[in-house]
Amino acid sequence: MKNNKVYEADDQMISLIRDNYNVLQSLGSFGINLGFGDKTVDETCKDNNVDTYTFLTVVNFTINDYFNPDDSEKLSMPTLMQYLEASHVYFLDYQLPTIRKQLEDAVIQDDGLGKLIMNLYDEYAREVKKHMKYEERMLFPYVKGLINGEASSNYDVTTFSKHHGQTDTKLKELKNIILKYLPGDTLRNNKLTATLYCIYNNETWLGLHAKVEDEIFVPAIRRLESRIKQSNVAKNISSMVFKGVQENGNILSDREKEVIISLVQGMSNKEIADHLFISTNTVITHRRNIARKLQIHSTAGLTIYAIVNGLVDISSVKL
Numbered sequence: 001m002k003n004n005k006v007y008e009a010d011d012q013m014i015s016l017i018r019d020n021y022n023v024l025q026s027l028g029s030f031g032i033n034l035g036f037g038d039k040t041v042d043e044t045c046k047d048n049n050v051d052t053y054t055f056l057t058v059v060n061f062t063i064n065d066y067f068n069p070d071d072s073e074k075l076s077m078p079t080l081m082q083y084l085e086a087s088h089v090y091f092l093d094y095q096l097p098t099i100r101k102q103l104e105d106a107v108i109q110d111d112g113l114g115k116l117i118m119n120l121y122d123e124y125a126r127e128v129k130k131h132m133k134y135e136e137r138m139l140f141p142y143v144k145g146l147i148n149g150e151a152s153s154n155y156d157v158t159t160f161s162k163h164h165g166q167t168d169t170k171l172k173e174l175k176n177i178i179l180k181y182l183p184g185d186t187l188r189n190n191k192l193t194a195t196l197y198c199i200y201n202n203e204t205w206l207g208l209h210a211k212v213e214d215e216i217f218v219p220a221i222r223r224l225e226s227r228i229k230q231s232n233v234a235k236n237i238s239s240m241v242f243k244g245v246q247e248n249g250n251i252l253s254d255r256e257k258e259v260i261i262s263l264v265q266g267m268s269n270k271e272i273a274d275h276l277f278i279s280t281n282t283v284i285t286h287r288r289n290i291a292r293k294l295q296i297h298s299t300a301g302l303t304i305y306a307i308v309n310g311l312v313d314i315s316s317v318k319l
């Protein structure tokens with residue numbers, strides 16, 4: 001349902017619904033109740049503790065396909081999460097059972113045929129449930145972790161994206177069977193027509209839900225992931241530098257620095273001794289003192305220390 005108007009914070013909430021009644025479904029998922037009078041989108045969102053920008057992003061995207069990925073920086077991840085989680089609840093606990101009842105009422109008289117149709121619907125419902133439960137079990141906790149600054153080592157949004165498939169094949173099949181093969185009297189025909197409307201609506205809704213996940217949620221998660229990765233690297237570096245200064249007792253001597261520089265360039269104790277015109281035993285003593293001062297024992301660790309503290313340039317190190 002495109003109308004090409006990009007809604008803004010100052011628009012009246014009621015005008016959004018008048019223009020696009022589909023927005024009603026989003027309202028519930030954002031936790032916005034009806035009864036907002038003549039308030040603007042911004043006022044209504046604030047009354048309901050919903051981030052206005054995120055609300056408008058989802059609404060404009062679902063109505064007009066309008067979304068600029070550069071804007072994902074400004075999205076509120078908690079609001080987006082709340083929206084997606086509530087959408088699942090709405091879908092699993094309300095929409096699927098409601099359509100089931102309606103369908104059952106329309107086909108119940110068909111005995112065997114009706115039972116087969118219900119089986120097909122139940123299979124579809126099971127698939128959707130499996131899809132959503134996976135997201136609730138894996139993706140949502142992962143994103144909540146990211147929001148709290150924790151990066152998981154065994155899950156990421158690329159893994160999610162790879163497996164985020166479609167779930168509506170069985171529903172399409174069901175629609176086709178009803179449309180093409182189910183004969184009936186007027187009453188049943190009316191019931192089936194009403195059910196089909198709901199099924200089409202349900203299909204659109206689920207498609208949009210998946211689209212919001214793929215095109216808004218996934219890029220926003222990627223952004224969050226890279227921000228956390230960067231801040232973890234920065235934290236590690238600063239703690240390494242801090243540790244170096246703190247635990248030294250005193251700063252490394254120039255000779256110790258020279259030993260580190262030689263070590264990270266791949267020299268053996270003997271080569272370092274020759275290079276610095278000192279004995280191998282003195283090199284070993286320097287190395288022991290360096291390890292004690294820095295609490296870094298491996299060459300790999302010393303290499304990182306040397307790069308971070310500007311003793312060597314990363315290009316001169318054999319990685």
Ligand SMILES: [Fe+2]
Pocket residue numbers: 084088132135209213
């Ligand atoms: Fe979902």
Ligand SMILES: [Fe+2]
Pocket residue numbers: 131135164209210213
């Ligand atoms: Fe999904």
